[in-house]
Structures are given as structure tokens and as C-alpha cells.
Amino acid sequence: xxxxxxxxxxxxxxxxxxxxxxxxxxxxxxxxxxxxxxxxxxxxxxxxxxxxxxxxxxxxxxxxxxxxxxxxxxxxxxxxxxxxxxxxxxxxxxxxxxxxxxxxxxxxxxxxxxxxxxxxxxxxxxxxxxxxxxxxxxxxxxxxxxxxxxxxxxxxxxxxxxxxxxxxxxxxxxxxxxxxxxxxxxxxxxxxxxxxxxxxxxxxxxxxxxxxxxxxxxxxxxxxxxxxxxxxxxxxxxxxxxxxxxxxxxxxxxxxxxxxxxxxxxxxxxxxxxxxxxxxxxxxxxxxxxxxxxxxxxxxxxxxxxxxxxxxxxxxxxxxxxxxxxxxxxxxxxxxxxxxxxx
Amino acid sequence: xxxxxxxxxxxxxxxxxxxxxxxxxxxxxxxxxxxxxxxxxxxxxxxxxxxxxxxxxxxxxxxxxxxxxxxxxxxxxxxxxxxxxxxxxxxxxxxxxxxxxxxxxxxxxxxxxxxxxxxxxxxxxxxxxxxxxxxxxxxxxxxxxxxxxxxxxxxxxxxxxxxxxxxxxxxxxxxxxxxxxxxxxxxxxxxxxxxxxxxxxxxxxxxxxxxxxxxxxxxxxxxxxxxxxxxxxxxxxxxxxxxxxxxxxxxxxxxxxxxxxxxxxxxxxxxxxxxxxxxxxxxxxxxxxxxxxxxxxxxxxxxxxxxxxxxxxxxxxxxxxxxxxxxxxxxxxxxxxxxxxxx
Ligand SMILES: [Fe+2]
Ligand SMILES: [Fe+2]
Ligand SMILES: [Fe+2]
Ligand SMILES: [Fe+2]
Numbered sequence: 017x018x019x020x021x022x023x024x025x026x027x028x029x030x031x032x033x034x035x036x037x038x039x040x041x042x043x044x045x046x047x048x049x050x051x052x053x054x055x056x057x058x059x060x061x062x063x064x065x066x067x068x069x070x071x072x073x074x075x076x077x078x079x080x081x082x083x084x085x086x087x088x089x090x091x092x093x094x095x096x097x098x099x100x101x102x103x104x105x106x107x108x109x110x111x112x113x114x115x116x117x118x119x120x121x122x123x124x125x126x127x128x129x130x131x132x133x134x135x136x137x138x139x140x141x142x143x144x145x146x147x148x149x150x151x152x153x154x155x156x157x158x159x160x161x162x163x164x165x166x167x168x169x170x171x172x173x174x175x176x177x178x179x180x181x182x183x184x185x186x187x188x189x190x191x192x193x194x195x196x197x198x199x200x201x202x203x204x205x206x207x208x209x210x211x212x213x214x215x216x217x218x219x220x221x222x223x224x225x226x227x228x229x230x231x232x233x234x235x236x237x238x239x240x241x242x243x244x245x246x247x248x249x250x251x252x253x254x255x256x257x258x259x260x261x262x263x264x265x266x267x268x269x270x271x272x273x274x275x276x277x278x279x280x281x282x283x284x285x286x287x288x289x290x291x292x293x294x295x296x297x298x299x300x301x302x303x304x305x306x307x308x309x310x311x312x313x314x315x316x317x318x319x320x321x322x323x324x325x326x327x328x329x330x331x332x333x334x335x336x337x338x339x340x341x342x343x344x345x346x347x348x349x350x351x352x353x354x355x356x357x358x359x
Numbered sequence: 360x361x362x363x364x365x366x367x368x369x370x371x372x373x374x375x376x377x378x379x380x381x382x383x384x385x386x387x388x389x390x391x392x393x394x395x396x397x398x399x400x401x402x403x404x405x406x407x408x409x410x411x412x413x414x415x416x417x418x419x420x421x422x423x424x425x426x427x428x429x430x431x432x433x434x435x436x437x438x439x440x441x442x443x444x445x446x447x448x449x450x451x452x453x454x455x456x457x458x459x460x461x462x463x464x465x466x467x468x469x470x471x472x473x474x475x476x477x478x479x480x481x482x483x484x485x486x487x488x489x490x491x492x493x494x495x496x497x498x499x500x501x502x503x504x505x506x507x508x509x510x511x512x513x514x515x516x517x518x519x520x521x522x523x524x525x526x527x528x529x530x531x532x533x534x535x536x537x538x539x540x541x542x543x544x545x546x547x548x549x550x551x552x553x554x555x556x557x558x559x560x561x562x563x564x565x566x567x568x569x570x571x572x573x574x575x576x577x578x579x580x581x582x583x584x585x586x587x588x589x590x591x592x593x594x595x596x597x598x599x600x601x602x603x604x605x606x607x608x609x610x611x612x613x614x615x616x617x618x619x620x621x622x623x624x625x626x627x628x629x630x631x632x633x634x635x636x637x638x639x640x641x642x643x644x645x646x647x648x649x650x651x652x653x654x655x656x657x658x659x660x661x662x663x664x665x666x667x668x669x670x671x672x673x674x675x676x677x678x679x680x681x682x683x684x685x686x687x688x689x690x691x692x693x694x695x696x697x698x699x700x701x702x
């Protein structure tokens with residue numbers, strides 16, 4: 017089998033061996049002893065011990081969030097689930113296929129499998145390279161969130177410039193897109209307070225952004241509609257990943273996350289979280305955020321990019337049909353169809 | 360003299376002749392008759408007649424401003440004046456020189472002279488190619504605002520990506536930079552409701568953004584400090600230009616602007632403006648905005664770009680020294696020095 021794999025996979029495998037070694041340490045033990053032996057290709061994230069979380073926490077000059085987070089009830093957060101929008105056009109299929117390829121490659125290289133049935137959920141690929149440890153989960157979410165913060169930033173930047181150079185109003189898309197970018201950055205800044213990624217992971221993140229940001233920028237200039245569709249499908253996968261993480265947390269498969277203290281930035285950002293909220297409470301909210309991005313981006317992809325207003329930011333009092341909103345009370349995971357919206 | 364001018368100036372002069380012709384029409388007359396004779400190089404902006412302003416005004420789906428504008432008292436707005444920061448380092452001098460060259464060229468090509476004494480202020484270069492009409496003022500401010508919206512957007516975008524790829528907090532710079540970009544876009548969207556730029560102006564704006572945005576992006580990646588200094592000097596010039604416009608408005612030199620109705624977007628954005636506010640009230644606020652950008656950018660240029668927090672967004676209750684804030688009550692036109700700030 018080995019000879020069939022391209023070199024990047026061998027590297028990943030090497031990292032994985034290193035990683036298995038590390039993950040066999042008991043939850044309470046600090047992994048600092050192994051650190052000096054780490055390979056440069058090590059992708060494992062050092063999960064911070066309780067005392068280290070407090071030490072690395074940052075309470076200095078924390079401002080009110082630029083985009084205040086809407087209130088999500090615990091019940092609504094728990095109801096969020098994977099939903100899939102059936103591709104309808106050729107562009108939809110390309111966007112969906114694109115995500116499938118990117119995700120498949122990423123999952124294989126990093127050693128992740130989405131459980132497809134209850135048996136796989138229960139054993140969690142224990143003892144194989146697909147077993148998910150706390151360290152692997154942190155590496156995964158840190159990498160994904162650092163990528164996830166790009167599309168909203170690119171889209172809002174391009175639309176801002178578009179408005180300036182065509183002397184045209186934007187109709188409030190920028191607002192939601194910036195909020196999305198900010199929200200993803202808050203996810204990232206929360207996770208990095210819980211673990212310390214390896215230098216290899218950091219390098220991959222640095223290079224990955226360079227590639228993804230430039231590509232997404234060019235695609236967004238050329239065809240913003242299918243970029244939003246692409247992000248819609250990306251967010252479907254994010255919901256699926258966090259649903260898996262929530263399952264593992266609820267079934268006590270990740271003891272290091274059991275009593276972890278969530279960082280100050282998370283307490284300040286999500287209105288329902290407080291100092292004693294659990295890691296599970298945090299992930300429930302992050303999954304709900306991803307579900308909302310999924311809804312927003314599938315909806316924006318259904319709109320006329322040049323003319324239609326963003327229906328998420330302004331509620332029309334006279335409107336009798338249900339319309340999009342920012343919270344979790346009214347949602348439509350697969351996006352709102354253009355004909356159902358007052359634009 | 361003509362033979363000494365490069366070709367772009369001849370073009371500007373041709374436009375100017377066209378333009379003088381247009382500006383001789385009486386304020387009340389609509390200039391539509393001349394429109395079919397306009398040269399493709401015409402840079403004059405058609406000042407909308409009262410009835411047209413109402414017609415072109417846009418009240419549909421106006422959302423609350425993404426960055427609510429702070430309250431500026433009339434008195435504070437009137438006190439704003441031109442202030443110049445003496446360049447201290449080599450980079451400062453380059454930034455200052457850069458602005459001087461760009462502005463000198465732009466002024467010469469478009470036929471603008473900053474009055475340097477009371478006599479020049481009083482006669483306003485009447486009868487020369489430097490005479491400013493309502494149409495020329497609109498062309499000028501629309502072009503300048505469409506450029507002015509770029510730096511804040513680029514800087515916030517670069518810092519957002521920087522935070523994502525280095526897994527580091529931003530310390531609230533993004534917030535003020537996005538606010539600046541939004542504020543400049545509101546200036547632009549306000550002005551385009553008062554006049555209709557020619558196709559030539561629109562083309563220059565389109566191409567100008569392409570050049571400026573890419574250059575500023577590269578410079579910001581390479582040396583953000585001197586980019587903020589450059590913007591600081593740019594905003595000094597903006598204050599100077601709007602001070603000139605305010606002088607002309609106060610001395611009734613621009614009759615078409617006398618009883619002009621300000622657009623809905625301005626009423627919604629600036630908290631002190633209402634339906635019957637004058638064009639002068641509007642320009643007083645825009646000048647105050649530019650003065651604030653000048654202060655912010657000169658201050659940011661004084662900071663350590665990687666480590667220092669943005670001191671404009673968070674007031675520290677225990678602090679006894681005066682510190683920056685968002686309003687006009689405490690200002691420092693030439694920027695706050697790093698040693699005077701609690702960072
Ligand atoms: Fe996220
Ligand atoms: Fe997301
Ligand atoms: Fe401006
Ligand atoms: Fe400005």
C-alpha cells in the first residue's frame with residue numbers, strides 16, 4: 017500500500033506515527049517531555065493543561081465584540097443538525113464536488129473519517145490512524161477555522177471595492193460577510209487558547225492561506241454566486257464535523273476536554289457562555305454558527321449578486337411570509353429560495 | 360504654454376473648456392441640453408436639480424449603519440482646522456513627499472488650486488481654469504472619496520488575514536480601519552446622490568482604484584507603518600480641501616449647493632443631520648470625519664504594528680492622562696505619540 021501513496025501522504029503518515037506516540041500519554045500527564053523529540057512534520061497540537069490555559073488566557077484590553085453575537089438558546093443549539101442542499105445547476109455540482117475532493121484529501125492526509133453508522137460512531141476507529149484524540153481534534157479545528165475566516169473577508173473586501181468603483185450601494189451584504197469573517201476568527205482565537213499547534217501545522221496554515229486566499233479572491237471576482245455556494249457546502253461539512261465532535265464529547269470519548277476551562281474571549285463573545293460553561297457548550301454554539309453560515313451562503317448563492325439586497329439584516333414589519341433572520345428561531349439549512357424572499 | 364503641457368493635461372484642458380461652457384448655465388436651468396454635446400473626456404459632474412435629487416434618492420431597505428457614527432456637535436465641527444504633522448523620520452518624509460506629488464499632479468490636471476492667502480480665497484481664481492464650480496467640486500469629492508475608501512479596507516483585510524494565519528489576536532485595529540472604510544463609502548454614496556459623474560470620470564475612478572488598490576495592498580504588506588503615515592498626510596489634504604469648500608459655501612460662492620436637499624443616506628448616517636440640514640452641515644461633518652482619520656492614521660503610524668493595541672476603541676477607567684477617543688471632544692490632529700499612550 018505504501019508505495020501507492022504520494023509523498024505528501026508518507027509525510028502525513030510519519031506525522032501520524034509521531035502523533036500516535038504522543039496520544040498514548042495519559043490525559044493528565046503533560047506532554048512536555050516528548051516535545052523535544054517531535055519530528056518537524058509533527059501535526060499534533062499540544063492540548064494545554066488546566067494551569068496552562070489560565071496562564072495563556074488573555075484578559076488584557078478585550079473590547080466589546082465588533083459584531084455582537086446573537087443569543088442562541090441551548091435548546092436551539094442542540095437541535096442543529098447536518099442538512100444537505102441538493103445541487104441543482106451545473107455550478108452547484110461543481111461547488112459540491114469541489115468540497116468533496118478537498119475534504120476527502122484533507123481527511124485522508126490528516127487521518128480522519130466521518131463515522132457513517134452507529135457502530136463507527138461507537139468504536140470511533142479506535143486503534144487505527146483514524147482515531148480522533150483531543151490533540152487531533154484541536155489541530156483539525158484550528159486549521160479549518162483559519163481557512164474558514166477567509167471567504168467572508170474576501171467577499172466583503174471585493175464588494176466594498178465594487179461599491180466604491182461603481183458608485184453603487186452594496187445593500188448590506190458586506191455587513192453579514194464581515195460578521196461571518198469575524199465570527200470565524202473568534203472560533204480560531206478561542207481554540208488557540210486551548211492548545212498549542214506544532215510548527216509544522218503553523219507552516220501549513222500559513223502556506224494554506226496563501227494558496228486558498230488568492231484562489232478564492234480570483235474566483236470571487238469571476239463568479240461570486242458559486243463562491244457562496246462553495247462556502248455553503250463547506251459549512252455543511254463544518255456542521256457535520258462539529259456534530260461528530262459533539263457526539264464524542266457527549267459520550268465521554270475525549271477526557272482532556274471534560275473539565276477544560278473555556279477562555280475569556282469565548283465568555284466575552286457568546287452571550288450565553290460564562291466562566292463555568294463547558295467545552296461542549298462552546299462547541300454547540302460554534303456548530304450553530306456554522307449552520308447559520310451554511311444558511312446565509314446558500315441563500316446568497318440563490319440571489320442576484322448585483323441587484324438583490326441581503327435579506328438577513330432588515331426585517332420588514334408588513335411582511336407576512338417567514339423571512340430570514342440572524343438568530344436560530346427561524347432557519348433554513350439548505351438556504352432560502354429567491355422567490356420566497358422580499359428583496 | 361500649451362506646447363509644454365503633456366498630453367493628459369491637454370485632455371484636461373479640453374474637458375475644462377467643455378466644463379466652463381456647462382458651468383455658465385444658471386443654477387436653476389437643467390443642463391440636459393448640453394449633455395448630448397459632451398466630449399468623451401468630459402469630467403464635469405451633472406449637479407442634480409432639486410426634483411432630480413428627490414427622484415434619485417433611495418429610501419428602500421436602508422439598514423442601520425454597520426458602524427454607527429459618533430455624535431459631533433456643530434461647534435466641534437466648526438473648530439476643525441488644517442493641521443500638519445512635521446515629518447520626523449525618512450519614511451515620514453517619503454510619505455509626505457508622496458502625497459505632495461500625487462496631489463500636485465491631480466490638482467494641476469483637474470484644474471484646482473488651494474488658495475494660499477485671503478485674496479486668492481476671495482476671488483477664487485474666477486475666470487481661470489482653477490475656478491471651482493459646483494460641478495467641479497462634485498467631481499473632485501466623488502473621485503477622492505472613491506479612493507479614500509480603499510486604505511481602510513485593505514488594511515483591515517490584511518490584518519484579518521494576518522491574525523488568521525499567525526493565530527494571533529489583532530488588538531482591535533481592524534475595527535477602526537473597517538469603520539474608516541465604511542465612513543468613506545458613506546461619504547461617496549452621499550455625494551453620488553447629489554450629482555451624476557460623467558462616463559469619463561467613472562472610467563478614471565474604475566482604473567484609478569485598480570492601480571491604487573494594488574499598490575496600496577503591496578505597500579501595506581511590506582510596510583504598514585508608513586502606509587498609515589501616508590494616509591495621515593492624505594487626510595491632512597482632505598481636511599484642507601473641505602475647509603476650502605466650507606469657505607466657499609459660507610461665502611455663497613456655490614449657489615447650486617445653497618438650498619440643496621441632502622440625501623436620505625446622510626440623514627440616516629450622521630446622528631445630528633435631519634431632512635432640513637444644509638449641505639454646509641453635511642460638509643462640516645465630513646471634514647470632521649477626515650480630521651478624525653488624520654488623527655487615527657498618524658497615531659497608528661506611531662505604534663508598533665505587531666504588538667500595540669488600537670488605543671481608540673477602549674477607554675481605561677483608571678487612566679489619568681488624556682487618551683484617544685472616537686468623538687471630537689479629545690483630539691490630536693497630528694497624532695498621539697506612542698509614549699503618551701497606555702498600550
Ligand atoms: Fe468556524
Ligand atoms: Fe463557518
Ligand atoms: Fe471622506
Ligand atoms: Fe478620510
